[in-house]
Amino acid sequence: MGLNTLFKALGDDTRREILRRLARGDMAAGEIAAAFDLSWPTISHHLNVLKEAGLVQDEKKGQYVIYSLNTTVFQDIAGWLFDMLGIITERQPARKGGVKDGK
Template identity: 65%
Template sequence: MMLDVFFKALSDPTRREILKILRQGDLTAGEIAEHFNISKPSLSHHLNVLKQADLVLDERKGQYISYSLNTSVFQDLLAWFVDMFNQEDRGDRVEKKK
């Protein structure tokens, strides 16, 4: 399910920090790695999780691979929130008994 990969991706603090850093602008995998005290394979794993969740985009530029935020997908997440807490739609108003 789509929400599953979303929330899984967001549930790790390292990955949320990656997203935060990418707000400043696109970075290569190596540049991102400099911000953290974990190995590059670990970082690569996290980037892959974010990619699977469509939260980041990657583009090879020569030797480097540049990562960027994919802001468009957040609309889906926002939709989930709105749906979850949309008063109109909740069952706690008058309801027929079963």
């Protein structure tokens, strides 16, 4: 998973809403499409972007395609965010004039 692909996927309201719905439980592609006032090709595009980013996975069950969250990617995202927060809190504030420790 590349971060650019991941953030591109998360940067769209419709895709974030699909993720919110999948967080409540797995859904068939048709159920996802029925929840939006969008064409099937548009929903299919959004699902493909989410799959490419690794945020969702799909499984064929009979005539249905069932989508679910890929929780491993969300754990990776959380880890990355915690790492970034640690780096930010470890940074020393800039000092005026380059003077350190009052010298």
